[in-house]
Amino acid sequence: MTTTDYVTNKPNDTTKPDKTICVFCGSSFGNNEIFAKNANDLGKSLAKRNWGLVYGGGSTGIMGSVARGCATNGGYVHGIIPSALISRERIDDEKFNEHLKSSIDNHDGSTPIPDLKEYGHTTLVKDMHTRKKMMGEEADAFIALPGGYGTLEELMEVVTWFQLNIHNKPIVIFNMNGFYDNFLKFIKDAIKNEFVSEKNGEIIKVAETADEVLKAIEEYKIPEGRFNLNWENT
Structure with missing residues (x-):
């Protein structure tokens, strides 16, 4: 699947x-x-800079907070959600669900479904792999906010891919309220025990x-020490 498979479905491509x-x-x-407040502030800051948001497509939790912060302040928002997660990550809404069944039955992996103004444009996909692939292709940078297993898995995947020279896009942790302190200690321990190089740290x-998050993206410099691998012919 290429980026154009779904970008052309968006109603606001002109902006x-x-x-x-x-x-x-x-x-x-x-x-x-503070988690929801800071997520909402991040969404507002993205909109203010004319930076768009691509995210997991949910309306619940801080996922919904960052989307609302961006979309309700005129920002571009594209949510990408697998059909299986609709009941867990998307609040039931008559307009949203009115077209849902036919979308699930007939989608080709990049089906636009009815949009809600406060959450931007939503694309329904068939599985988690497609979701992450589309998010990664559209992104110019990645930010991790507080979350659980899924958030950590998504963060570590893009970090690993950066190390393997698959992409060179900035990666920033929004460490609100010290949420990621223990994770950052793990990285230091991995470096100390020589499982991660200092440069890849x-x-x-x-x-x-x-x-500070957006400034870190603007000032991001690609560290030396990544694996010099060629993925062009794989």
Whole structure:
């Protein structure tokens, strides 16, 4: 599947953002209201800079917060969600679900479904692999907010792919309220025990506010030490 398979489905292609940022985050709110507030602030900051958002397509938790923050402030938002996750990550809405069954039955992996203004444009896909592939292709950078197993898996996949020279897009952790402190300690321990090189330890940048996150993307420098692999003929 290529990028053009789904970009041409979007109703707002004429207002293409300067950059499109992929955000990984939880479909729950967590137990601290600062998570949702900071996610919403990030969405607003993206819209203010004319940076778009591509994300997992949910309306629940901080996933919904970042989407609403961007879309309701005039920003470009593209949510990509597998049909199996609709009941868990998308709040039931009459307009949204009215076309859902036929979309699931007939979609080809890139089916646009009815959009809700506060969540931008939504694409329904058949599985998690397609979701992540489409998000990665559209993104110019990646941000990880608080989340669970899925968020960590998505973050580590793009970090690993960066190390393997599959992409060179900035990766930033939004470490709100110290959420990722233990994970960052794991990276330091992996470097100390020589499972990760010091240079590849610089792949991930860390920020504590929405403005710092976007500044880290703007100032991102590709660290030396990535594996010099050629993927062109694979």
